């Protein structure tokens with residue numbers, strides 16, 4: 397699949413396929429691709445939804461399953477450091493997101509991580525009842541906020557705006573996703589955080605589409621809290637544990653309601669009453685998923701081998717090639733660009749709107765070019781800089797144009813909706 401032998405659908409003034417090949421030859425990150433196992437011929441533009449498999453993951457999991465679990469059984473908690481694994485992975489993720497040491501907890505899903513930090517944020521600001529977010533924020537973030545507000549029964553409400561501009565004196569917390577999951581537009585974390593704090597509110601950042609894709613500086617931005625996914629750009633595998641950040645200045649008084657035994661100050665004292673562990677350890681609830689954490693650690697270690705600034709530069713160049721090429725044909729094909737044209741203002745994805753978005757995405761997948769569809773009409777293409785080549789970006793643009801121009805998507809089989817889009 398993904399072998400294309402047609403003439404270029406782009407103007408001669410735009411980058412040619414040979415130019416993309418030359419960029420690959422000069423790419424300082426080119427060898428990173430060898431660290432991943434990708435199906436031959438595939439152009440995988442969905443690493444923002446499920447990151448690719450690092451080659452080292454299978455062997456590591458086999459060791460943990462066969463030797464540690466199978467060989468040493470329960471002794472592994474001490475002998476193989478299972479009990480410290482979440483903390484260790486948390487400290488590694490901290491390096492990717494500009495967080496201080498001992499500020500990142502790993503486990504659960506992003507949704508649950510958000511519940512925990514939001515609960516702590518609301519408890520710090522009991523006189524204020526508003527959680528301020530954007531209408532376009534990822535639904536789970538909004539659902540969790542509504543669920544927590546209802547559970548608290550103190551009159552909290554979720555206020556949704558198009559863009560956060562004015563922060564009123566009832567706002568307890570501003571809760572935003574750093575890079576928009578649909579458009580790829582990126583917020584200025586430091587300035588919005590400062591604005592929230594100046595208005596007496598706290599700031600929570602969801603880094604689902606930032607962590608591992610671009611430099612994040614939580615400490616520099618003075619963020620209060622953050623959460624993010626392990627299975628997207630961190631390449632931790634399907635359902636990988638999420639992470640949660642709490643700024644050190646909040647540690648002493650941090651309390652979250654899912655107070656399980658492994659967040660206790662002395663779990664093996666089996667005390668009747670809960671006493672939170674000091675610092676970020678108090679964010680833990682129950683027993684950590686060791687197999688998933690082992691896989692996530694490999695993904696994070698793989699990223700830590702490369703300077704984030706280099707990854708960002710490549711991600712911007714990849715998205716720029718793809719965006720420029722597709723945009724040059726967009727209006728005649730019924731595509732509308734929805735991602736910022738300025739590479740500094742976006743994350744590592746490019747999205748377009750089209751009335752047949754779902755069928756086009758399916759037709760591309762059938763040709764080996766995997767992006768995804770986001771309701772109601774968005775085609776989304778993620779560019780993980782660790783394992784994508786410039787020629788992949790060029791080819792993907794050509795496939796997209798061909799697929800629409802030839803109406804290859806106009807087939808009943810591409811209109812069948814599957815459960816996961």
Ligand SMILES: *Cc1c(COP(=O)(O)O)cnc(C)c1O
Pocket residue numbers: 505506507508534536537573577602604605625638
């Ligand atoms: C992918 C994503 C999530 C996923 O949440 P889970 O609970 O880990 O499934 C949450 N928030 C945003 C912004 C996302 O893009």
